[in-house]
Amino acid sequence: MRAIRLHAFGPADHLVLDELPDLTPAAGQVRVAVAASGVHLLDTTLRRGEPGPIPLPELPTVPGREVAGTVDAVGDGVDDCWLGSRVVAHLGMVPGGYAEQAVTAVGSLFRVPDGVGVDAAVAAVGTGRTAQGVLELEPPSADDVVLVPSAAGGLGWLLVQAARARGATVVAAACGERKLARLVDLGPDLLVDYGERGWDDVVRAAVGGVTLVYDGVGGEVGRAALELLRPGGRQVLFGFSAGAPTAFDTADVVDRGISVGWSLGPRMAALPGGIPGLAGRALHRVATGEWSPLVTGYPLAEAARAHADLEQRRAMGKVVLRPGA
Template sequence: MRVIGIRAFGPPEVLGVDERPEPEPGAGQAVMAVETAGVGYGDVIVRSGRYPVPLPYVPGIEVGGEVVAVGPGTDRSLLGRRVVATTVGNAGGYAERALVPVAWTFPVPDGMPLATALAVFQAGAVASGMLSAMRVREGETVLITAAAGRIGSLLVQFAKAGGATVIGAAGAGKRAAVEDFGADHVVDYGTEDWPDRVRGLTGGGVDVVLDAVGGEVAAQALRAAADGRGRFGVYGFASGDWLSLDAQEIARRGLTVAGPLGMVFAKPEAEQRADAERALAAAADGRLRPRIHATFPLDRAADAHAEIEKRRSVGAVLLTA
């Protein structure tokens, strides 16, 4: 079968087509005929060498398609079902066949396009879980950086649905998209005074910040948190650098800093699965609207990575096998 593999870390062009044997499912596992696979910023980070893994490596954490084989002792009624799933070992999704754990497969709701289900089941679960981890309450103000991204766009929608006032921060040219996701206000973090504008909009700063960018953008977002009550959630470093925290500043300003993504993944599996099911249900009834930015064929995975790395994407980027 065809896969997209990484033999050396580097630019998108290191992604190349390889041939691999089809996977054999073990107990509690299934094989999916992959129709579509998600391309996340985590894939970009691994490919670039900023989070090294043993090589050769086949990326791909989220996949959607039809179950074509199941392991011993596994419910055979799964055969032929169209599902979305995470991959075994969080790898191997950029392929014509992928190995998935049965416990992390989810039926695609009736009438829902497979691409929609793929874009929402994991990213939506993470977004919902992080808002819960940060204890966002109705009436609070929330600043979300990378608000046009795959997870950021869902954070905006979930926070707004929960009764928060949402301020989305995004790069130039993405304002309309963030407004369409439901943000009450949008700021361009390419301008130097945007943290001051946020503090002005909120009368002193936001209750909660969720940051996926890191670096200078995160440092500026920290300035926008309300003294005495601000809660700052760090869950990514799309800029290439983690936020450098000054403990003295945190203590002086009375801020709380948390890692909500780690908190989500530390929850019991049953709770994580329930988050994914809630995200799919919310998309099925129209409360959550994931956006598909672009879809590329499998052999153009390098173009998909470039689209994300150059920060052109709004919403999800997918591959089709």
């Protein structure tokens, strides 16, 4: 099988296409002929050899933890009824997704519903499960004015759709004309370029402040968003693509009368069904048409370009590798 391997930590061009032996599923496992493999921003951190929430892998390694495709082999103890099934899975702490084949425990599988493409299925079990958790922890209402920085990203795209569906007033923020043009399709009430000086003043003038911020950007953008919150407003932190989380202190919370909270980790895992439950509910949203993920796809052999585009914020939506391309 063909697979992308990392032999030494470093820049994106350290990801190389190798030929490896076919995989054999162990007892309780299935082998998936991979049609789509999700690329996460965390993958780029691990590739660089930087510490994070997941331990650095032993090298060489096949990165990636989100796969969708067809079951083409089963291990001992696995019902043959899985053979030929379209499935999607998150591989958990064990990488191996950037390849034509992946093995995983049968219990980690979700059947891909009819009418759902493999790209969308990968988006659901990857960024979709996080978006689902954020929404369950801090749901929007029709009375909210919701600000979504990085709205053209995989998570932001789904959060905008969810807030619109609840009847909220939605401010979608992104950096650059190309991303703003793509966001027009979602019909937000206001589009702003947070790369432009004074973007927060534009928001303040248009809607008089916001009541809910879904913040996966952090840094100066996250701080400016926090200062847009009206009394009683909420800011949900779930990432910091800018390089540092949004800075705030007790005085911000007390003096402004706002709430700020981190949503990932134990808090999200404590939701009903844990992280797998969130993935299942996210996949259901996609299957019913409530969510339509935005995807940027690359051939498997171009994993290095996918990483570079993700790091440089050129890619939009969920980044997916396609082994068959």
